[in-house]
Amino acid sequence: MQKCHLAVDIGASSGRVIAGFMEDEKLQLDVIHRFPNEMKKKNGHLIWDIDFLFNEIKKGIQLSTKKYKPITIGIDTWAVDFVLLDKDYHRLTDAIAYRDHRTDGMMEKVFERIPKETIYAETGIQFQPFNTLYQLAALKEETPEVFEQANYFLMIPDYLNFLLTGKISNEYTNATTTQLLGASSKDWLNEVLQSLDVPKHLFSTPTEPLSSLGEITAELKEEFGTSIEVILPGTHDTASAVAAVPSLDTIYISSGTWSLMGVELDKPITSHKAFSYNFTNEGGINHSIRFLKNIMGLWMIQQVRKEWDNKYSFAEFVDLAYEKEDFPSIVDVNSEQFLSPSNMIEEIQAYCKNSNQPIPVEPGEVAACIFNSLVEDYCNTAKQIEELTNREYSTIHVIGGGSQNNYLNEKLAEKSGKTIYTGPTEATAIGNIIAQMVATGEISSFEESKSVIQRSFEIHKFK
Known part of the structure; x- marks a missing residue:
C-alpha cells in the first residue's frame, strides 16, 4: 500500500484532509475528505464547532487508511483564535471566532495600558481588532474568573494536535500572530501579558515547525488500526502556503478569504514606517520572517454571493466584472466596516455614497468594484514593500484558490507593471506536506522543494 503524508487544512469556510506522496519525482495530491466549517452562534458569540472539526479530521484519517498507509500528519488552520484548558486538560472556553464583535473597541482599551x-x-505585528491580544483582553473583561482555572493556552491547531497526541504545544508560526510574542526574542512578552493581567504560565515555549509531537494516542491507534506520527508544519495556514511559493525573490499573495501579501525576509522590520503602514512580521517555516500585510481578500465577494442567494458562481462574478470593468468606484477593502457587516452589498454601496462615487447596483458593478479595489490595494502594498525593504521586485506570485481569478491577475499585471505568476491553487496543503517531507528527510531541504513544486504543478504567467 502506498505510503503518504496527510495534510489537514482548515480554513474559515471549509476543511480538507489531503494525502500527499512522491511519484515519478512529482508531488501527487489526493483529496480524501472535504467538510464544511462555519461560525455558529452560541451564548451571544460567534464560535467555531471545534468538536465537529476534530470528528471530521478523524473521518478523513479513517478514509485515508482504506487507500494509503499514512505515516505522518500535519494540521494547519487560520490564526489568532484559541481555547483555554484547565489543569486536567478540560476545555474551559469555546473557540470564539475572530469575526465576533467582543473585541469591538478593545484595541483602544489596551492602548490605555x-x-x-x-x-x-x-x-512587529499588524494591528487588527481581532488579534489574540484583544481577544484575551475581551475575555478577561467578560469572564475574568476563567483565568483562575486556566492552565493552558492553545491556538486552534495546537488544540487539535492535543486531541491527536495528548501533547501540549504552542507552534511558533501561529504563536507569532497573537501580538503577544517578541519578533526577535521569539518568546512571550511579559510586559504585554502583565498589561492584560494574563499569567504567562498559560503559554509554553514556542515549538518550531518540523518538530514531531510523537505518535497519535493509543485510543486513536486502535480506532484507525495504525500508528501515525504528528509533525508540525507551519500550523498557521499562511505559513504553510508561503512555503509552497515556487518562485524565489518575489512578492507573494496568498489569495483566499484573506489576501496575505508580502515577502520573506531574514529579519523583522519594526521601523516607524512599517508601523505606520501596518505591516506584520510573522514567523515562517524555514526560520524566515513573513513580512506582509493582511488585506481583506475574497471575503467580500464571498459574502456578496451569499446575499444574492448563491445565484452566481465565483467564475460568473469574474465574467460579470469583465462586462463592467470600467466601473470607477473604489473602496478601502481594509475598512473595518467590511470585516463582519450584516449586509456586505449595502455596506459597499454606503461607502461609495459617502465618498461621492457612483453606487454599484448590478452584480457586475459590485464585482468590478470589489476586484478593482483589491487590485488598487495590491499595487499600493507592493510599493510599500519595495520602500520598506529598499529593493524592487519585478514579479508578484499569486497562490491559493484566488489565483484562479484571471480578472484580478490581468488587472494586477496591467496596473502594477510587474509580471504576475499564479499557482499552485492548493498551496497551503502543498506547503503542509512539503514540511512533513522535509522533516522526515524525504525532501532534503526547502530549497529542493521549490524544484519539486515547479515540476509538479502548473504555473501561469500574466504580463
Whole structure:
C-alpha cells in the first residue's frame, strides 16, 4: 500500500484532509475528505464547532487508511483564535471566532495600558481588532474568573494536535500572530501579558515547525488500526502556503478569504514606517520572517454571493466584472466596516455614497468594484514593500484558490507593471506536506522543494 503524508487544512469556510506522496519525482495530491466549517452562534458569540472539526479530521484519517498507509500528519488552520484548558486538560472556553464583535473597541482599551508603538516595536505585528491580544483582553473583561482555572493556552491547531497526541504545544508560526510574542526574542512578552493581567504560565515555549509531537494516542491507534506520527508544519495556514511559493525573490499573495501579501525576509522590520503602514512580521517555516500585510481578500465577494442567494458562481462574478470593468468606484477593502457587516452589498454601496462615487447596483458593478479595489490595494502594498525593504521586485506570485481569478491577475499585471505568476491553487496543503517531507528527510531541504513544486504543478504567467 502506498505510503503518504496527510495534510489537514482548515480554513474559515471549509476543511480538507489531503494525502500527499512522491511519484515519478512529482508531488501527487489526493483529496480524501472535504467538510464544511462555519461560525455558529452560541451564548451571544460567534464560535467555531471545534468538536465537529476534530470528528471530521478523524473521518478523513479513517478514509485515508482504506487507500494509503499514512505515516505522518500535519494540521494547519487560520490564526489568532484559541481555547483555554484547565489543569486536567478540560476545555474551559469555546473557540470564539475572530469575526465576533467582543473585541469591538478593545484595541483602544489596551492602548490605555500599553502604548501602541511599544506593542509594535516588540512584536512587529499588524494591528487588527481581532488579534489574540484583544481577544484575551475581551475575555478577561467578560469572564475574568476563567483565568483562575486556566492552565493552558492553545491556538486552534495546537488544540487539535492535543486531541491527536495528548501533547501540549504552542507552534511558533501561529504563536507569532497573537501580538503577544517578541519578533526577535521569539518568546512571550511579559510586559504585554502583565498589561492584560494574563499569567504567562498559560503559554509554553514556542515549538518550531518540523518538530514531531510523537505518535497519535493509543485510543486513536486502535480506532484507525495504525500508528501515525504528528509533525508540525507551519500550523498557521499562511505559513504553510508561503512555503509552497515556487518562485524565489518575489512578492507573494496568498489569495483566499484573506489576501496575505508580502515577502520573506531574514529579519523583522519594526521601523516607524512599517508601523505606520501596518505591516506584520510573522514567523515562517524555514526560520524566515513573513513580512506582509493582511488585506481583506475574497471575503467580500464571498459574502456578496451569499446575499444574492448563491445565484452566481465565483467564475460568473469574474465574467460579470469583465462586462463592467470600467466601473470607477473604489473602496478601502481594509475598512473595518467590511470585516463582519450584516449586509456586505449595502455596506459597499454606503461607502461609495459617502465618498461621492457612483453606487454599484448590478452584480457586475459590485464585482468590478470589489476586484478593482483589491487590485488598487495590491499595487499600493507592493510599493510599500519595495520602500520598506529598499529593493524592487519585478514579479508578484499569486497562490491559493484566488489565483484562479484571471480578472484580478490581468488587472494586477496591467496596473502594477510587474509580471504576475499564479499557482499552485492548493498551496497551503502543498506547503503542509512539503514540511512533513522535509522533516522526515524525504525532501532534503526547502530549497529542493521549490524544484519539486515547479515540476509538479502548473504555473501561469500574466504580463
